[in-house]
Structure formats: C-alpha cells, structure tokens
Amino acid sequence: MSLPFIDLAAQQARLRPALDRAIARVLDSGQYVMGREVVELERQLAEFCGVKHCLACANGTDALQLALMALGIKAGDAVFVPSFTFAATAEVVPLTGATPVFVDVLPDTFNMDPESLKRAIAHARAIGLNPACVIPVDLFGLPADYDALNPIAWENGMKVIGDSAQGWGGVYKGRIAGALCDISTTSFFPAKPLGCYGDGGAVFTDDDELAALVNSLRQHGMGKDRYEYARIGINSRMDTIQAAILIEKLSIYADEIEARQDVAQRYSQALSGRYETPSIPEGLKSIWAQYTIKVGSAEERDALQARCREAGVPTAIYYPIPLHVQGAYSAFPADPAGLPVTENLAGRVVSLPMHPYLASQVQDGIVAAVLG
Numbered sequence: 317m318s319l320p321f322i323d324l325a326a327q328q329a330r331l332r333p334a335l336d337r338a339i340a341r342v343l344d345s346g347q348y349v350m351g352r353e354v355v356e357l358e359r360q361l362a363e364f365c366g367v368k369h370c371l372a373c374a375n376g377t378d379a380l381q382l383a384l385m386a387l388g389i390k391a392g393d394a395v396f397v398p399s400f401t402f403a404a405t406a407e408v409v410p411l412t413g414a415t416p417v418f419v420d421v422l423p424d425t426f427n428m429d430p431e432s433l434k435r436a437i438a439h440a441r442a443i444g445l446n447p448a449c450v451i452p453v454d455l456f457g458l459p460a461d462y463d464a465l466n467p468i469a470w471e472n473g474m475k476v477i478g479d480s481a482q483g484w485g486g487v488y489k490g491r492i493a494g495a496l497c498d499i500s501t502t503s504f505f506p507a508k509p510l511g512c513y514g515d516g517g518a519v520f521t522d523d524d525e526l527a528a529l530v531n532s533l534r535q536h537g538m539g540k541d542r543y544e545y546a547r548i549g550i551n552s553r554m555d556t557i558q559a560a561i562l563i564e565k566l567s568i569y570a571d572e573i574e575a576r577q578d579v580a581q582r583y584s585q586a587l588s589g590r591y592e593t594p595s596i597p598e599g600l601k602s603i604w605a606q607y608t609i610k611v612g613s614a615e616e617r618d619a620l621q622a623r624c625r626e627a628g629v630p631t632a633i634y635y636p637i638p639l640h641v642q643g644a645y646s647a648f649p650a651d652p653a654g655l656p657v658t659e660n661l662a663g664r665v666v667s668l669p670m671h672p673y674l675a676s677q678v679q680d681g682i683v684a685a686v687l688g
C-alpha cells in the first residue's frame with residue numbers, strides 16, 4: 317500500500333471537466349489578475365460564511381499581514397498568537413514592527429487558552445507593550461473558542477483577527493468560521509480543505525472601513541484612482557485562474573466537509589480505545605484540515621510512524637517544534653507561566669491521512685498500520 321496524505325487527484329477527477337472549462341474561460345477573457353471570477357468568488361465566499369465583505373489576495377500569509385496593516389498595528393504593539401501553529405501566524409507580526417507574544421493552547425482542542433491569554437496580556441503591559449490584537453488560530457480545522465477570546469480582547473481595547481487558514485467554513489455555535497471575530501483570514505494553498513492550484517488567500521470582515529483599507533492595501537495602497545496612492549501597501553492580488561478554480565471547488569465544499577466528518581468519525585471509532593482522539597466541543601464542527609491524535613510519548617510516536625512507513629501509510633507531525641522555542645522567535649515574550657501544553661503536544665501529536673475521498677477499506681488499512 318502506498319497512499320497520498322491528501323488525495324488531490326481524486327477531487328480533481330471529480331471536477332476536471334468543469335475546471336477545464338473554467339480555466340479556458342479565463343484564458344479567453346485575457347483578464348489574468350483580479351478579473352471577473354475574482355469578484356464572483358469574493359461574493360460566493362462572503363455568502364458562504366455570512367460576512368459582508370470578502371477580499372481575495374495572493375496567499376494566507378498576506379491575508380494576515382493585510383489584516384494587521386488595516387488595523388494599524390505598529391511598533392510598540394503586542395499581538396497575541398499561539399505558539400502551536402504554522403509560522404505564518406506569528407511571522408507577519410514583526411513585519412508590521414509589532415511584537416508577537418506567545419500564548420499557550422488547550423490540551424483538548426489545541427486552540428488558544430483564554431487564561432493563558434489573560435496572563436500574556438498582563439505580562440505585555442508590564443514590559444511596556446501596548447496590547448493591540450489577538451490572533452486565534454482554528455487549528456486543524458476546529459474553530460477557536462471565540463466566545464471566550466473575543467470578550468478578553470475587546471475588554472482590553474484589542475481587535476481579533478481569526479486565522480482560519482485551516483478552519484474556514486467550520487461551524488461555531490451556529491455561525492461559520494470566517495465570521496467569528498473582527499476580521500478573519502484564510503489560505504487557499506493546495507493542501508488546505510478549500511485549496512486552489514497555486515497560492516491564494518482571503519480576508520473577511522463585516523466592517524466597511526476595514527474592507528476598504530484591505531482593498532487599498534492589497535493593491536499598493538491605491539487611492540481613488542489607479543495611479544493615486546493613499547497609503548503604503550503591498551502587491552497581493554489574486555490570479556483570475558485561481559479564482560475560477562476555487563469557484564468550482566467551492567461548489568462541492570459543503571459536501572466535502574460532510575464527507576470529512578465520516579472519515580473522522582471512522583478514525584475516532586477505531587482508534588479511541590488506544591489513543592487520545594480529537595475532541596470536538598458541543599456546538600462546533602471541524603472541517604478536519606488534519607486528523608491528529610495524541611500518543612503517550614515521543615518514543616511511542618516514533619514507533620507508530622515507523623510502523624506506518626513500513627505499511628506505506630504517510631503520517632505527519634504538525635508541529636514538531638513550537639514557535640516560541642525556535643531561533644527566529646525565542647527572543648519574543650510569552651505567557652510568563654510558560655507554554656507547557658504546547659511543549660507537551662509537540663512531542664505527542666501525529667496526523668493521519670485525511671481527505672474527503674478516503675474510502676473505508678483504505679482507511680481500515682491505515683488503522684491497522686496505526687494500531688500495529
């Protein structure tokens with residue numbers, strides 16, 4: 317057995333004729349950047365998650381940077397981020413001149429811990445920073461606990477940017493990830509649950525003013541007219557071909573999210589007797605960007621991965637080294653109580669193949685390899 321970790325080919329086979337037609341339409345139009353399909357995609361994405369504005373851009377990292385720039389985040393500001401995430405969440409903060417402050421996560425959901433956030437805010441103030449923004453991450457597809465995190469941010473005069481690169485479209489108490497805080501972002505990197513065939517990203521907000529700012533900032537700080545500049549911006553436009561591809565993929569996204577529930581449920585049924593399987597709080601729905609279990613120790617994880625490799629089953633570790641201990645980030649402040657949960661998880665998590673087209677017989681083989 318030799319399996320893909322994410323089977324993009326199965327999805328492409330399902331959509332190929334429609335994708336070919338969509339790409340051909342863009343080739344015929346000659347509008348290769350920010351063309352008609354980009355505007356249509358923005359409309360559909362905004363409708364899907366229930367926000368007023370969606371602004372497409374070049375990738376999920378730029379989406380975060382655009383959000384920070386639109387909020388006016390600057391030197392002297394503290395931006396609170398988890399350490400147990402992909403580097404992009406923290407990377408954008410120093411690029412604005414602000415300081416990332418690392419916050420621990422909860423052991424069951426892997427998402428930002430509100431109590432750790434409170435300690436980190438007090439610490440940031442004590443060292444002379446201005447608490448300005450919180451970036452919860454919807455890790456592995458599960459929305460963060462926005463009802464707990466938003467009030468802490470707002471009471472402290474901060475804004476919340478939801479990093480939904482892995483969780484866009486997930487459900488949080490009847491609402492959809494992308495619409496759970498002041499401004500949200502996502503990534504359309506090919507391996508993401510809603511991915512294109514290159515790089516892409518988007519920013520979501522209900523705030524007219526923030527939307528206008530992001531629109532300007534993604535086009536070099538454009539003013540009212542084409543060669544008039546109101547502010548310093550960046551170049552982060554979306555390619556029309558990627559938008560055309562995403563429109564086709566969005567048409568089956570809800571169906572794929574449901575198929576992912578079945579795959580996750582089958583894993584949990586088969587593995588929960590032996591390992592700690594993901595825990596989804598009441599009223600929430602993950603989009604299962606990853607299916608991640610916790611094993612007893614790093615040694616046990618090495619053995620599991622070796623067994624799987626032998627059987628041709630790919631596994632992955634997200635994330636083996638927390639950001640706050642990495643060379644690039646270790647000088648930045650963190651929750652003064654430390655980040656024990658993050659450090660523990662880094663040594664124990666392992667992710668299994670996950671995509672909507674994972675057949676149950678194939679999954680049986682994966683489970684057999686995992687259990688050994």
Ligand SMILES: Cc1ncc(COP(=O)(O)O)c(C=O)c1O
Nearest residue numbers: 375376377402404405481503505
């Ligand atoms: C949590 C998180 N934030 C941000 C990003 C950045 O997205 P992109 O790769 O599109 O820049 C990613 C994905 O790569 C991610 O997983």
